Amino acid sequence: MSETKRKWFWAWDFDKEESWINQMAAAGKVLSKVGFTTYTFEECEPGEYTIRMELLENLKDSKSKEEYLELTGNSGAELIGKVNRWAYFRKKSSEDDFELFSDVSSKVGHLNRLRVLLALIGTMELLIGVNNTIRSFDVLPMFGVPIAILLIALGVLILFGFCRISYLRSQLIKENTLFEK
Amino acid sequence: MAGTNNALTEAVYYILLSLQQPLHGYGIMQKVEEMSGKRVKLAAGTLYGAINAMLDKHWIEALPEELDSRKKEYVITKQGKAVLTAEIARLKELYENGIAVTEGR
Numbered sequence: 001m002s003e004t005k006r007k008w009f010w011a012w013d014f015d016k017e018e019s020w021i022n023q024m025a026a027a028g029k030v031l032s033k034v035g036f037t038t039y040t041f042e043e044c045e046p047g048e049y050t051i052r053m054e055l056l057e058n059l060k061d062s063k064s065k066e067e068y069l070e071l072t073g074n075s076g077a078e079l080i081g082k083v084n085r086w087a088y089f090r091k092k093s094s095e096d097d098f099e100l101f102s103d104v105s106s107k108v109g110h111l112n113r114l115r116v117l118l119a120l121i122g123t124m125e126l127l128i129g130v131n132n133t134i135r136s137f138d139v140l141p142m143f144g145v146p147i148a149i150l151l152i153a154l155g156v157l158i159l160f161g162f163c164r165i166s167y168l169r170s171q172l173i174k175e176n177t178l179f180e181k
Numbered sequence: 182m183a184g185t186n187n188a189l190t191e192a193v194y195y196i197l198l199s200l201q202q203p204l205h206g207y208g209i210m211q212k213v214e215e216m217s218g219k220r221v222k223l224a225a226g227t228l229y230g231a232i233n234a235m236l237d238k239h240w241i242e243a244l245p246e247e248l249d250s251r252k253k254e255y256v257i258t259k260q261g262k263a264v265l266t267a268e269i270a271r272l273k274e275l276y277e278n279g280i281a282v283t284e285g286r
Contacts, residue, residue: 054226057233067206067253072225074207102224103192109230180188 002032004040012118012161014053014086015168021051021088034081034088049090050098052077055113056085072100085117104176111169118162126155189268192231195221196241197257197265203244205252206232240264 009017021031024041030049033040059065069079072089077098080088091098101107129151136144189197192213199212209232210223223231232255235241240261244254257265 057230068225068229070252071206071210071229075210075225077225096222099224100226102222102227103190105190106192106224106227106230110226180190 002040002042003029004038006037007039008037010157010161011055011086011114012164014055014114018051018053021053025049025051025090030090031080031088034083036083047093050093051080051088051090052098052100054087054089054100055110055117056082056087057113058085104172104179108169108172111165111172115162115165115169118158118165122155122158122162124155125151125158129153129155188271189264190231191221192223192227193235194265194268196223196228196231196235197261200241200255200257200261203254203256205254207252209255235261 007020009020021039024031025044026047028044028046029041030044031039031051032042056065056068059068069087072079076094077089077091077100080090082088089098089100101110129148132144132148132151136148195213195217196209198216199209204212206225206228210225210228213221213223232241236243236255238260239258241255242258244256246253
């Protein structure tokens, strides 16, 4: 018996998304399929699985991607699915916690990928928004201005997301100032 | 490059150690776990990131792929060995100073 839920998470709340999916697994429903805003769960033993999400690196060739997925497979994780660059993995719980990143520098590296992406998209939305505002005063102000404002709002929101990830990243580094990991 | 004062991460150090002989990704994971007495367990993302970073720096290289094998194998380069030697010397200094001070030799 499977069950599909719709839920929206912003990319910068991926840690919340991951912990929601893991709460479901702890309650006996493990993610089996994932799509844009849709999550399909199937029944499992409570706590049987751990789920981890990763924003995959923008790898040059599909061969490298394949190689990485094979590596995760060899280490016992199963790819549930991908949504854009986000990959969802699950692994049967064992004495070792399932992690995709086992040290601080690679965890920071993962957050860096997300930061770069958010900075790019956020800035782009803002620039297009501002540009549209200026232009639409000449033509169709009734139509263009609301769209431009929307774009600017979205840009600001995404840049807020950038700040959240930057904060998480700095916390991670701060907690580990005493260790070389 | 080779003689930086920066300490290697534990993952990078052990990956370099394990690549004295050619290994593929999962082979590295197993070798590192074995060498460290199961203490260091490399997660897939950490290992893959380190491999790519070290390929960029030419500390390791991918072996030409054989037709029948789908898996890429990696091995340490001359440059990588120099990095490793420098790191071992640094660790030796840390270790010896530690012993000298705490045991009052």
